[in-house]
Amino acid sequence: MKKILSLSMMIMLLSLTLSAQNQTVTDVSEIENIITLFSENINNIDNMLCHYKYEKSVSMLEETIQSSGTVAYKKKGKLYWNSENNNSSFLLINDSIKIVNKDNCNVTTTENHPLFKEIAKIVASGEENGFVFDKNTFETVFYKDADAVTVQMTPKKKRLKSLFNSIMIIIDNDTMTIQSIDITDVYGDMAKIILSDVVFNVPENERYFKF
Numbered sequence: 162m163k164k165i166l167s168l169s170m171m172i173m174l175l176s177l178t179l180s181a182q183n184q185t186v187t188d189v190s191e192i193e194n195i196i197t198l199f200s201e202n203i204n205n206i207d208n209m210l211c212h213y214k215y216e217k218s219v220s221m222l223e224e225t226i227q228s229s230g231t232v233a234y235k236k237k238g239k240l241y242w243n244s245e246n247n248n249s250s251f252l253l254i255n256d257s258i259k260i261v262n263k264d265n266c267n268v269t270t271t272e273n274h275p276l277f278k279e280i281a282k283i284v285a286s287g288e289e290n291g292f293v294f295d296k297n298t299f300e301t302v303f304y305k306d307a308d309a310v311t312v313q314m315t316p317k318k319k320r321l322k323s324l325f326n327s328i329m330i331i332i333d334n335d336t337m338t339i340q341s342i343d344i345t346d347v348y349g350d351m352a353k354i355i356l357s358d359v360v361f362n363v364p365e366n367e368r369y370f371k372f
Contacts, residue, residue, distance in 0.1 A: 184304065184306065185302065185304055186304065186305050186310075192303055195303060198337045199337050201337075202337040202338065206361050207236055207361075207362050208235040208361070208362060208366045208367075209232075209233065209234040209235075209359065209360070209361050209366075210231070210232070210233045210234075210360050210363055210366050211232050211357065211358055211359040212230070212231060212232075212356070212358045213230060213231070213232050213354055213355065213357070214227075214228075214354070215227065215228045215229065215352065215353070215354050217351070217352035218351050220348070220350055221348070227246075228245070228246040228247070229245055229246065230242070230243040231243045231245075231369075232356070233366050233369040233370070235367070235369075235370055237255075238253070238254060239253070239255075239370045240253040240280070241369040241370060247262075247263070248262075248263050249261060249263065252369070252370065253277060253280060256271045257271075257372070258270065259372050275320060275324070279321060297317070298316065298318060298321065299314040299315060299316055299328075300314070300317060301315075305334075308333070309331050309333055309334055309340065310331075311329060311330070311332075312329070313328075313329050314329070314330065315327050316328075324346070325345060325346045326345045326346065326349070327345045328342060328345075329343040329344075330342050330343075331343075338359060339356060340355070340356060341354060341356065342354045
């Protein structure tokens with residue numbers, strides 16, 4: 162009961178903080194303009210390489226899990242994620258996955274991994290129209306300040322609801338690129354992914370996408 166109350170208070174405080182710092186975007190034409198600019202930026206990206214920092218607060222353990230590494234993306238449907246902390250990585254190419262954990266390597270498909278299946282869908286949808294704006298998948302609320310657009314996303318579909326409660330994506334106003342992602346899971350634990358040193362359309366990125 163205490164954890165439920167704490168989670169409710171946390172969500173309420175987060176909503177109040179957002180309202181205080183950012184202005185809710187309700188004008189339809191302004192939302193459409195944000196969607197258009199973001200989608201145009203995605204269309205101009207063939208590949209991306211960046212560094213990430215991951216932090217997750219685990220309430221049951223009263224500790225923070227941290228990791229960092231490299232993320233690489235390439236059209237169509239290719240995503241590479243490497244963790245420097247434990248020498249592990251995964252490579253997602255459409256419906257195929259290669260998972261490397263130290264000296265162990267496993268090649269399988271997204272049908273065997275519900276989380277990776279949803280990631281694959283998000284990547285594919287993002288290439289088509291910007292996944293954060295998929296009304297069939299998420300309820301979205303837009304906030305805006307002088308520096309960034311914040312998109313608060315609540316999943317509609319049952320499978321996504323079983324994975325997380327909400328996602329918040331911070332998009333830079335000037336470049337219309339993602340700066341960070343906040344994820345609240347079904348247990349109320351919060352994870353933050355911060356992207357940095359982002360570079361686009363570099364031919365050398367091809368080396369990350371080999372099985």
